[in-house]
Amino acid sequence: MTSDPPVRLAVPDDADDIAAMSRELIEHGLPWSWRPARVRNAIRDPDTNVAVVRMDGALVAFGIMEYLEADAYLALLAVRETRQRTGIGRSLLRWLEGSAQVAGCTRIRVEARRDNVAARTFYNELGYHEVAVTRGRYSDGVDGTKLEKWLRAAPGP
Ligand SMILES: CC(C)(COP(=O)(O)OP(=O)(O)OC[C@H]1O[C@@H](n2cnc3c(N)ncnc32)[C@H](O)[C@@H]1OP(=O)(O)O)[C@@H](O)C(=O)NCCC(=O)NCCS
Incomplete structure (x- = not known):
């Protein structure tokens, strides 16, 4: 991977693809708990960040991070199999970590x-x-x- 993937916050229209990818890559063989309605609620929740990477319109990766005061909890993270080992997971997680730090979290x-x-x-x-x-x-x-993971304190003003 030569350039950073385009990470952005998810919108409700991303929910169906995220839920399908969760079932396929994370919840396979398990009860499907991250269904579209739950993902849509997470997208709307001000204490949760749902981030996506889309390339040529297709969902390539997503991550869901919940903010619980000083702690952030990474609930889900997945990268499409054909795009794995190209640095997308690393970039997406760093993006989510940066958001957690800005939100005042000290640990993920x-x-x-x-x-x-x-x-x-x-x-x-x-x-x-x-x-x-x-x-x-x-x-x-x-x-x-x-x-x-403990985060370093965000730089002061
Ligand atoms: C885990 C996952 C998100 C990693 O995403 P990715 O985009 O492939 O990861 P990256 O390319 O950014 O890898 C960063 C580093 O992590 C390590 N790594 C990633 N995948 C690895 C693998 N399959 N085996 C060993 N090391 C691995 C490597 O050190 C890698 O650096 P390198 O490629 O320079 O050696 C991806 O494998 C995935 O979606 N898996 C299925 C869903 C899942 O299990 N999610 C996590 C639980 S919620």
């Missing part, structure tokens, strides 16, 4: 399936530390790995 938390080596390696590479294992976290019995 995220949880990944323990068997999702790609995601854990990705988060480790981007400065996230594994802090706990949650036994049987997912409905198919797989453990979860909790990760977190």
